[in-house]
Amino acid sequence: MIEVNHFEEVIQIKMSREMGGRPLYWVAAYLVDGLLIDTGCRHTAEELAGFLEGKDIRLVVNTHHHEDHVGANAPVREKFKARILAHPAAVPLINRIPGLNPYQELVWGYPEPAEAEPLPGIIKTEKYTFQVVETPGHCKDHIALFEPSKGWCFSGDIFVSENQKVLRADEDINEIARSVEKLLQIKTERLVLFTSIGRVVEDGRQALRVYLDYLRELSRKVRQLDKEVMPINAIRDRIFGRESSLCQFTGGHYSSENLIRSLLSQDGE
Secondary structure (H helix, E strand, O other): EEEEEEEEEEEEEEEEEEEOOOOOOEEEEEEEOOEOOOOOOHHHHHHHHHHHHHOOEEEEEEOOHHHHHOOOOHHHHHHHOOEEEEOOOOOHOOOOOOOOHHHHHHHHHOOOOOOEEEOOOEEEEEOEEEEEEEOOOOOOOEEEEEEEEOEEEEEOOOOOOOOOOEEEEOOOOHHHHHHHHHHOOOOOOOEEEEEOOOEOOOOHHHHHHHHHHHHHHHHHHHHHHHOOOOHHHHHHHHHHOOOOOHHHHHOOOEHHHHHEEEEEEEEHH
């Protein structure tokens, strides 16, 4: 299932595996001036390649190595002979078949290995220049792309919502907060966020500020309850009411308890 939208000169391609006529989970790729940012999941790889037929695809940049961002790398590379670039730490992970949890296989599928190369600090297309901003936290190899003349920021998974309630078991929320601060330090009058779930946030700076304030207040609450010697599940229930339904669906890979543990981690001291 594919849904196409336009924002200024950017083409947004939202993709999802379809079950029972409904999307399971939207992921987004962005096409601008011959540059394709992320390629979605394996389940929609052929649909994406078909949509791109006849378009000028010269370069692919992956914001990180996760299966919902690299799933069509192999067919796009084969069809368009486009180079695939990613953070140096992502390259060996993109070039092999990943290990996935059952829910990841169901929702996104196993991407074929694709020959990726380390990306430079600047990506130039015919019309635009994109600055590569290292934004770890969601994973160590996560990057964002910022185009200063337009104020566009392709932010991958570093920002999804202003009031996050769950975290992957392998994410570091304190590192994510530092990456958000890095994006806020970009000197620009305009910051438009193009997110991995297909949300385009025109006042991206305000959204990032709200998100950062939320994380700081959440951290304060969690640490206060921890001082009262409350167990993790009791802190979770006090703050969020109950565990997220995502916890059961993902086998605990996404959960509110993960978020609380990460806020309490030594790295956040």
